Amino acid sequence: WALYEQVFISALDCGRLEAADACLVQLSRQFPNSQRIRRYEAMRLEAEDNLDAATEIYKKMYETDKLDSLSRKRLVAVLKARGRSVEAIKELTSYLKDFCTDFEAWLELSELYLNECDYKKAAFCMEELILSNPHHHLYHQRYAEIKYTEGTTESMELAKSYFAQAVRLNPNNMRALFGLLLAAGNCASSTNKSSTSASRRESARLAQWAAAQVAERYRAAGSKAAKFTTSNSSNSSDAASSDVATLALQLSLCCSPTAAAGDASSPSQGQQQPASNPPML
Amino acid sequence: IVYTKIVVMSQFLVEPLAVAKIVLHACKYPHTAVNGVLLAEKPSPDSSNSSSKPIVICNTVPLFHSNLNLAPMLEAALMQIEATYKNYAIVGYYQANELLNDASPEGVGAHIYQKIAENSPLPRSLYILVDNKAIDRKCSTIPLIYYQRKEAGQSQKLERLPNSAVAIDDEEDCLETLANLLVRQAYRSLVDFDNHLDDIGLDWTNSRLAEQIRN
Numbered sequence: 301w302a303l304y305e306q307v308f309i310s311a312l313d314c315g316r317l318e319a320a321d322a323c324l325v326q327l328s329r330q331f332p333n334s335q336r337i338r339r340y341e342a343m344r345l346e347a348e349d350n351l352d353a354a355t356e357i358y359k360k361m362y363e364t365d366k367l368d369s370l371s372r373k374r375l376v377a378v379l380k381a382r383g384r385s386v387e388a389i390k391e392l393t394s395y396l397k398d399f400c401t402d403f404e405a406w407l408e409l410s411e412l413y414l415n416e417c418d419y420k421k422a423a424f425c426m427e428e429l430i431l432s433n434p435h436h437h438l439y440h441q442r443y444a445e446i447k448y449t450e451g452t453t454e455s456m457e458l459a460k461s462y463f464a465q466a467v468r469l470n471p472n473n474m475r476a477l478f479g480l481l482l483a484a485g486n487c488a489s490s491t492n493k494s495s496t497s498a499s500r501r502e503s504a505r506l507a508q509w510a511a512a513q514v515a516e517r518y519r520a521a522g523s524k525a526a527k528f529t530t531s532n533s534s535n536s537s538d539a540a541s542s543d544v545a546t547l548a549l550q551l552s553l554c555c556s557p558t559a560a561a562g563d564a565s566s567p568s569q570g571q572q573q574p575a576s577n578p579p580m581l
Numbered sequence: 582i583v584y585t586k587i588v589v590m591s592q593f594l595v596e597p598l599a600v601a602k603i604v605l606h607a608c609k610y611p612h613t614a615v616n617g618v619l620l621a622e623k624p625s626p627d628s629s630n631s632s633s634k635p636i637v638i639c640n641t642v643p644l645f646h647s648n649l650n651l652a653p654m655l656e657a658a659l660m661q662i663e664a665t666y667k668n669y670a671i672v673g674y675y676q677a678n679e680l681l682n683d684a685s686p687e688g689v690g691a692h693i694y695q696k697i698a699e700n701s702p703l704p705r706s707l708y709i710l711v712d713n714k715a716i717d718r719k720c721s722t723i724p725l726i727y728y729q730r731k732e733a734g735q736s737q738k739l740e741r742l743p744n745s746a747v748a749i750d751d752e753e754d755c756l757e758t759l760a761n762l763l764v765r766q767a768y769r770s771l772v773d774f775d776n777h778l779d780d781i782g783l784d785w786t787n788s789r790l791a792e793q794i795r796n
Contacts, residue, residue: 381680383680383682383683411648414648414650414651415650415688417650417689442648444653445648445651445652445653445654446651448651448652448653449650449651449652449653451652459653474778474779474781475653475654475778478653478654478657478778479653479654479657481657482653482656482657483653517781518781521781521782
């Protein structure tokens with residue numbers, strides 16, 4: 301019967317409503333008067349785009365059983381499908397007050413906040429996730445990305461630390477390595493009065509280390525690709541990987557003269573980010 | 582490129598490779614938003630900067646299918662693109678929204694487009710929004726909507742371009758190729774930058790797919 305449920309949900313995903321109906325009929329015969337089946341009926345209505353009727357069913361289910369977390373989450377999904385993200389956020393926050401250990405929900409809320417460009421609250425959601433699961437490198441990396449996007453000097457420093465932590469937890473996380481390279485580069489060429497020359501030198505060293513790691517990974521990938529592909533494409537991937545390797549090293553070299561000189565101006569800033577989209581909001 | 586009357590009068594000319602990659606990218610991830618940038622050849626320094634000729638968008642780079650709003654990976658991607666495609670410039674941005682009915686170009690995508698438009702060496706930049714509702718197997722029309730920024734400077738408004746302003750090179754052939762690709766599920770072999778970051782062995786320039794499409 302679990303298989304029937306899975307096929308039902310997959311059929312809804314693919315838009316095969318007849319197959320979904322067939323499964324639903326079998327399931328409701330086997331389990332009459334079941335809450336779960338009622339929820340599946342509501343999901344079927346959602347798939348037809350009959351969102352009003354689906355919302356009605358979910359609301360009724362929530363009224364009869366206050367502990368029904370799944371129907372509350374479906375309600376949030378319906379609001380999201382309607383494009384009403386502010387209401388979806390409100391509903392999800394009240395859900396999380398009752399069920400604060402639901403990690404998927406925190407992740408979803410973080411994404412909803414990001415769509416609204418509310419970086420502080422999105423970061424808060426990620427903080428909850430990191431608290432619950434401090435060894436998960438992806439949470440650290442996502443938190444660092446949010447902080448980087450915020451763009452202030454303090455948040456950039458935080459981003460650098462969290463990217464570093466993500467790399468420590470998983471040295472193969474390319475996003476964390478790239479993030480570390482960029483964040484440390486930004487910190488190294490920061491013109492903010494609060495950053496000392498020592499901290500800038502430290503950031504520059506970090507950026508160089510990250511660049512070396514990236515270069516190494518690309519060289520390894522280039523040689524791996526060469527083994528499996530024809531000569532044409534292996535040339536291109538080799539070229540591509542060496543391109544990136546040189547780019548990474550160039551970026552890191554940009555940081556060191558600035559930090560070594562210890563002066564406030566950052567001539568490398570323009571060269572470092574040729575098409576940068578820094579604090580754009 | 583056949584310079585028919587329609588092509589000469591339009592502001593942009595989009596090549597079939599670009600159209601195909603955009604639609605394939607959207608089809609590969611139907612459940613999330615996807616985005617990417619548009620490439621055109623860099624103008625040679627001695628050519629007259631005539632704004633009357635249509636700008637030819639010859640290729641695209643599919644970027645992300647998750648967390649489109651986050652900056653660091655976007656910066657890393659743009660840097661790599663600039664380093665790899667030395668003879669091409671980033672002249673536009675495309676996006677396919679998450680919701681089926683959402684046909685609005687506003688949001689973070691618009692900000693990214695504005696930055697691209699400011700840094701582009703060519704006089705005009707294009708924002709392509711995928712019309713989610715218009716994608717179908719039969720490929721009777723090109724499922725794209727075009728926008729451009731109203732004027733340079735402070736204004737953040739995007740104005741919709743009429744279909745006549747953007748020509749597709751050899752439109753019928755393009756539609757046929759697209760239908761073929763969708764039937765063969767060619768989108769499975771498309772690699773976007775997110776895929777590349779997950780496994781750097783994957784080629785985000787999609788050179789193999791480009792060969793397939795050209796033939």
